[in-house]
Amino acid sequence: xxxxxxxxxxxxxxxxxxxxxxxxxxxxxxxxxxxxxxxxxxxxxxxxxxxxxxxxxxxxxxxxxxxxxxxxxxxxxxxxxxxxxxxxxxxxxxxxxxxxxxxxxxxxxxxxxxxxxxxxxxxxxxxxxxxxxxxxxxxxxxxxxxxxxxxxxxxxxxxxxxxxxxxxxxxxxxxxxxxxxxxxxxxxxx
Numbered sequence: 410x411x412x413x414x415x416x417x418x419x420x421x422x423x424x425x426x427x428x429x430x431x432x433x434x435x436x437x438x439x440x441x442x443x444x445x446x447x448x449x450x451x452x453x454x455x456x457x458x459x460x461x462x463x464x465x466x467x468x469x470x471x472x473x474x475x476x477x478x479x480x481x482x483x484x485x486x487x488x489x490x491x492x493x494x495x496x497x498x499x500x501x502x503x504x505x506x507x508x509x510x511x512x513x514x515x516x517x518x519x520x521x522x523x524x525x526x527x528x529x530x531x532x533x534x535x536x537x538x539x540x541x542x543x544x545x546x547x548x549x550x551x552x553x554x555x556x557x558x559x560x561x562x563x564x565x566x567x568x569x570x571x572x573x574x575x576x577x578x579x580x581x582x583x584x585x586x587x588x589x590x591x592x593x594x595x596x597x598x599x
Contacts, residue, residue, distance in 0.1 A: 441564055443556040444593045445470050451587040456480060459586065464552075471551040472588070480543040484579040485512040488572075495567035512575055513541035555592055564594050 444467045452459035452474065460473040487510045492501040516539055539548060574587040 439596050440562060441566060441594045442468075442597050443564075444468060444595070445555070446568070446591045446593050448472075448591075449587075449589040451584065453585050456585055459588075461588075468556060469552050469554045470590070471549065471553065474548045474586070476543055476545050476548065479545055480541075480577070480585060481579075484577055485541065485543075485585070486510060486576050486578055487512040487515060488574050488576065490572050492570045492572075493565070493567055494569075495565050498567070501568075501570060516541055555590075566595050568593050 445463050446467075448461040448463060448470055450459040450461050450472070456476065456478045457480075458475040458477065461470060462473075463470045488508050489510070490503055490506040492503050494501045569592045571590045571592070572588070575585045576583055577585050
């Protein structure tokens with residue numbers, strides 16, 4: 410059913426006309442800047458080793474994962490949420506949440522879905538296609554740029570925290586991988 414919907418959308422709304430309509434849109438206001446403040450990562454050391462780095466311009470970052478023990482295909486779930494603390498507010502508020510998403514099904518969808526690939530690959534380089542079961546090896550996501558994957562004009566200035574975790578639901582370790590990315594969105598002074 411999803412594929413029929415995508416084919417219908419492609420037939421009725423060619424990508425070129427969508428691109429042209431976006432290019433014709435003028436925003437008179439300043440474009441917010443998205444800056445990476447910090448990355449916290451956790452990897453269950455019996456299964457994976459993780460690392461990350463923020464580029465000097467603070468608009469891009471890299472994630473490195475070394476899988477040292479194969480991760481199963483039917484028992485990985487992904488939880489994700491985004492919290493925001495807008496300018497002038499004291500507390501973070503949850504603005505988006507996904508729980509118990511089948512991680513391997515998501516990877517399969519990503520690897521076969523042109524639109525999903527286009528969204529994420531627009532601003533990052535993937536070292537290898539990741540499929541389940543996740544094999545032993547080194548994987549990297551480099552040059553990730555949040556601003557290229559969102560429309561910054563629609564974001565409210567403030568601090569944003571993006572959380573993603575991968576949990577093995579049948580194993581003795583609850584959390585295989587976790588990442589917390591903190592960004593700041595602000596209007597540059599002229």
